[in-house]
Amino acid sequence: MMSPGSTGAERADAVVVGAGHNGLVAANLLADAGWDVLVLEATAVPGGAVRSAEVTAPGYLSDLYSSFYPLGYASPVLRGLDLARYGLTWRHAPDVLAHLFPDDRAAVLNRNPEITAASLETFAPGDGDRWLAAYQEWRQVADPMLELITTPFPPVRGGVSLLGRLRVGGTLRLARRLVLPVRRLGEELFTGAGGPALLAGCALHTDLSTEDAGSGVYAWLLAMLGQQIGWPVPAGGAQKITDALVARLTDRGGRILYGARVDRVLIARGRAVGVRTDGGALWRARRAVLADVPAPALYLDLVGAAALPPRLVADLEHFRWDGSTLKVDWALSAPMPWSNRQLATVGTIHLGADLGGLTGYAATLARGELPTDPFLLVGQMSVADPSHSPPGTESLWSYTHLPFRQHWRAEDIIAHVERMETVLESAAPGFRGLVLGRHVAGPADLEEANPSLVGGAIGGGTAAPYQQLFLRPIPGLGRADTPVDRLFLASSSAHPGGGVHGAPGANAARAALARDRALTGGAYHRAVATAHRAIYR
Structure with missing residues (x-):
């Protein structure tokens, strides 16, 4: 393993700050282009929020942060890396998703559309056919939609493809759907309670409410991906995604240094030329610096306000984090004793409220x-x-959202874990008696293990429309470029945001490659610099 700064400043074509999955995706794509790539990771392990370990009891594997990956499985970015060659395989639960109502009824999503339709039909006659119709609408737009959300803004090719398929009228109707609150979307698509609840629970994977504009698109995306491809998991745990990315990178000559916390991006004549790590070691970047860290950390801590346009610094005061998170893992001596036995074969379950309860x-x-x-x-x-x-047996996890705070009292977290277990015990009497071990990760624990999860926020910033597309992370281009030449934002704070799909990392790598091209690099930089001056002056 290389020692930082042992013979003066180490050099690489690109220095990537952070070995989260986006940083590893960016590093892989640059290595594919023949660049010499060095990844500096602050912690002792790679993966960021894509990791697994035995934390509850021996023999029980837990995905420590993220789990179930419809976006990762469908992502053109990850698919293009051919991670199966590096050991990544996928598994599916028999049933994808269920929403359990307080009266113990369940709406169940299965990869067989007819089975999903039959479940929704029990809530209201005709809702099964309405689900099938909604799914056919999704199939018509699925490929360009996935391209649209995983490519830099503006998504020209995906937008043109959608327009070609839907024509003007259909495209306008789709645009309307994309901004609907999930409650309204559910009311328009279904007459019974099952379909709207399935959608609303999916929307609440984000920090949006059932009444927020734009919450419908997240619900629609996750539900329809569940119908089309399921919500799969890597065989052997989330860590297998990280392991495959690391193996692929090292196979191409990329290097990762652990325990190397970057404390400054080095800038000369308006251009990023490297980074400094704790202790003063310098790492020179011949072509680019890419940062898989939250936007406030990059701009305010690593670059510093003095090197940035005052307007950008002022805009960062309005950057909003998504909510804090509390996650608990349990080792159970037997499967969950659900009162509703339909849940025994389901991978992901939403429970604790009907649609009105979710709103409250x-x-x-x-x-x-x-x-x-x-x-x-x-x-x-x-x-x-x-x-x-x-x-x-069963390796069970549950997480729930909290209001965003960077400091939580231990007694508040302990009390909320008790509330979570009460909800589980109500739905599965005898649950508590099966617990062999428990691991609690409150907001502070999440941030300590992964500094990018500030206050336990797992999305890199709110999913609200006012911080998406060209407004992410602040009003600007909606691209990975920053006002500092050859410095690129590669984290979920950049478009298209949270989720394990690799798009922010891929977008940053593409931007770095475009900037570096001998024939077009100068024009590219001038265009970006002109746009930034117009936005941040």
Whole structure:
């Protein structure tokens, strides 16, 4: 392993700050282009929020942060890296998703559209056919939609493809759907309670409420991907995604240095020329610096306000984080004893509220309060991938949203874990008696293990429309470029935001390559610099 700064400044074509999945994607794409790439990771391990470990009991594997990856499985970015060659394989639970109502009814999504339709039909006659119709609409736009959300803004090719398929009228109707609140979307698509609840629970994977503009598009995307491809998990845990990315990078000569916390981006004549790590070691970048860190950390901590346009610094005061997160993992001696046995074969379960309850839950969070009856997202990892625990047992996790705070009292976290377990015990009497081990990761724990999860926020910033597209992370280009030449934002704070799909890292790598091209680099830089001057002057 190389020692930082042992013979003066180490050099590479590109220095990537952070070995989260976006940083590793960016590093891989640059290595594919023949660049010498060095990744500097502050912690002792790679992966960021894509990691696994035994933290509850021996033999029980837990995905420590993210889990279930419809976007990762469908992502053109990750698919293009051919990670199967490096050991990544996927597993599916028999049923994809269920929303459990307080009265113990469940709406169940299965990869067979007819099975999903039959479940929704039990809530209202005709809702099964309405689901099938909505799914056919999705199939018509799925490929250009995925391209649209995983390429730099403006997404010209994806937009043109959508226009060609839908014509003007259909494109306008799609645009309307993309800004609908999920409650309104559910009301327009279904007459019963099952379909709207499935959608609303998906929307609450973000920090948006059921009434927020734009919440419908997240719900529609996740639900329809679940119908089309499922919500798969890597066989052997989330760590397998990271392991494949690392193996692919090192196979191409890329280097990763751990325990190397960057504290400054080095700038000369308006251009990023390298970084400095704690202790004063210097790392020179001949072509680019890419940062897989949150936008406020890059701009305010690593670059510094003095090197930035005052307007950009002022805009960062309005940057909004997504909510804090509390995640708990359990080792269970037997499968979950659900009262509704339909849930025994489901990978991901939403429970704790109907649609009205979800609205109230989100309103409580918006007021900065802790819900007394939290809405839970639950994962049955052994149902999806039996290798997560011994036969006849279950590796279970649940997370719930909290109001965003960077400091939490331990007693508040402990009390909320008790509320979470009460919700689980109500839906699965006897749950508590099966617990062999438990691991609690509150907001402070999440941030300590992964500094990019500021205050336990897992999305790199809010999913609200006012911080998306060309407004992410602040009003600007919606691209990876920054006002500092050859410095690129490669984290989920950049378009298209959170989720394990690799798009921010890929977009940053593409931008770095475009800037560096001998024939077009100068024109590219002048165009970006002109745009930034117009925005931030």
